[in-house]
Amino acid sequence: MRRKIIYLINPISGTRGKSSLKELVVSKTKERKIPFEVLPTMIDGDYRFLKSKIKDDGITDIVVCGGDGSVNAAVNSLADTQVNFGIVPMGSGNGLAYAAGIPKNSSKALDIVFDGVARPTDAFLVNNQFACMLCGLGFDAKVAHEFAEQPKRGLATYASLTTRNFFSAKTWPFKIKANGLVFSTDAFFISIANSNQFGNNFTIAPQAVLSDGMLDVVVVKKIAKPLLLLTVLKQVMAGKIKRVENSLRSPVIYFQTEELVIENTAEAPLHIDGEPRETLKSLSIKVLPHYFRLIHPF
């Protein structure tokens, strides 16, 4: 089938300038003789207006030039049109792109759009909200909320907010129901991951696979502060999936499931794909296996 691409460029994601990106997109796509159009991303993340254009003009690919929040919005709006999705990582974290092996270099990422292979990729629902990368409650969500208020985006801002929050980090009480078990715990954070990382190749669920039909759940429990950094580092380097019942006494519980329910009575903050969201007292989370087609390196 002859390809036709719509590029969506987020003017505010990450810190890198977007004018040279647009030139690169235009010149490389013309070189490949592929018809295309460049549009800005939408601040409200609603791309349903593109559905008729995709159908009428025979658009085959939507390429998001932005971060995880932009990918979430485009896939959520347009997955049912059966287009393939590509990513040119321009965000602050780019967790989904890096988990798929898409590099930061825009020219190389565009080559993957042209020559890569579209693979079925999982997503998930948090109550009725769409997620395709990672959802978090607690520490990392607090950072995501503060990040959204900053005038400057990018990795440096993330790193400094993370460090600042580390010293004041607190725990929240959670009740988790998964795989036929119910357990209560105080935790610094809970990550529900489809991608293996928060972004910037900072892995939190090292064994997560984008297309295995499973969610990787990481619960970092209440432990003495001096041990927290070491515990997270051990999880990042060598976290191993265990049955919940075999890890309830460990500082980190790391398990896989297709669905879970989290009671969040103390209203720990929530993020979905790095975007701050109004928190929920009860979260019902369910994987959507092979929900969309993401272009990966060949």
Ligand SMILES: Nc1ncnc2c1ncn2[C@@H]1O[C@H](COP(=O)(O)OP(=O)(O)OP(=O)(O)O)[C@@H](O)[C@H]1O
């Ligand atoms: N045209 C636009 N003008 C202003 N803001 C926009 C526009 N399009 C999208 N946004 C905002 O951009 C944010 C999403 O940014 P994106 O995910 O692309 O980058 P990031 O947050 O820097 O990176 P990451 O999600 O990888 O950490 C959303 O809050 C969205 O409202």
